[in-house]
Amino acid sequence: MAGAGAVSVVDISVLDDPRELAAAIKNALSTTGFLFVKGHGLEQQAEDMFRISERFFAEETEEEKRRCAYQNNMGYTRVSQETLDPTLPAPDLKEGFNTGHIEPGQPPVPCHPLPRLLNEHIDALLAFRQGCFAFCQRMLEAFAVALDLKPDHFTSQHNLSVDNRSILRFLHYPAVPAGAQVDPNRAGAHTDYGSCTALFVQSNGGEGLQILPPSEPLEGGKWQDVGSVEGALLLNIGDALELWSGAEFKSTLHRVRLPSPIPAEGIPARYSIAWFNQPDGDASLKTVVPVSSISARDLERMERKGVTPGTEVTSDEHLQARLASTYKQRAVA
Numbered sequence: 001m002a003g004a005g006a007v008s009v010v011d012i013s014v015l016d017d018p019r020e021l022a023a024a025i026k027n028a029l030s031t032t033g034f035l036f037v038k039g040h041g042l043e044q045q046a047e048d049m050f051r052i053s054e055r056f057f058a059e060e061t062e063e064e065k066r067r068c069a070y071q072n073n074m075g076y077t078r079v080s081q082e083t084l085d086p087t088l089p090a091p092d093l094k095e096g097f098n099t100g101h102i103e104p105g106q107p108p109v110p111c112h113p114l115p116r117l118l119n120e121h122i123d124a125l126l127a128f129r130q131g132c133f134a135f136c137q138r139m140l141e142a143f144a145v146a147l148d149l150k151p152d153h154f155t156s157q158h159n160l161s162v163d164n165r166s167i168l169r170f171l172h173y174p175a176v177p178a179g180a181q182v183d184p185n186r187a188g189a190h191t192d193y194g195s196c197t198a199l200f201v202q203s204n205g206g207e208g209l210q211i212l213p214p215s216e217p218l219e220g221g222k223w224q225d226v227g228s229v230e231g232a233l234l235l236n237i238g239d240a241l242e243l244w245s246g247a248e249f250k251s252t253l254h255r256v257r258l259p260s261p262i263p264a265e266g267i268p269a270r271y272s273i274a275w276f277n278q279p280d281g282d283a284s285l286k287t288v289v290p291v292s293s294i295s296a297r298d299l300e301r302m303e304r305k306g307v308t309p310g311t312e313v314t315s316d317e318h319l320q321a322r323l324a325s326t327y328k329q330r331a332v333a
């Protein structure tokens, strides 16, 4: 496994055996929780998704965006509508669209039909959702092997049915003109909630994503640039899997920043596409290792997120707890 800055790189096209894959990724999952994955097989589909996303944000009508406005973690969010880190002075400089479940013959979620410029590509969206899900299943199998669990320990609790809350999210961070006086916050510091996230970023305009490795202190710790790796997607562990694995795998804080000051030529728009992989709502996230084996530092990190390892908790309950703890931080801010 080669290294590229703060985040390791693995080529999975040569790792068919889950045991080999597990061995190749284990260290990255338990240190940064982030990993660049090459050879994932979704390259062409991701390119097509970026074309769909760019056209949607450039040309979709206000009426269509309003009809599918954000609700229940799905639909369209306007620029500056979201504040991932409520302690910051400025909201996130981004707009997004989250699609939920898509199935032939069923009304798509969150709105029926999807906004016109997305609905035109509904078959491609469905195929991409299925491709991202299949990719995550392959990784989840390796995660289980890395933890000495039965290979299907995690995969058997992920099903891409109408009740599953996995989200495909298109994001657009608008370009910043030369000389603009803007807050550097494009997306505030947060961890992801689900089991894992597959993030696609374009090589042009892709800079700006940073992580705060768990080894760094929360206050005054050194944020590290993730950078980009041609053709690779970025895989990261979410809170559900951190809890499930007893923090053996880390769900790491990340954010998207603008350089400060803005360079003379300005900053191009950034587009990213995230697949937030969620376990089934009734899946038990009971920690698979003895709680006594979790370090005090990891226990504290998890408690800050409002979760207690070792308890019987379902994926849906965990999601509610995470949303509630975000709400608490917001109320304090």
Ligand SMILES: O=C(O)CCC(=O)C(=O)O
Binding pocket: 169, 171, 187, 192, 199, 201, 209, 254, 256, 272, 274
């Ligand atoms: O756009 C990015 O690069 C990161 C987005 C992200 O972390 C998120 O939406 O959870």
Ligand SMILES: [Fe+2]
Binding pocket: 190, 191, 192, 254
């Ligand atoms: Fe994220």
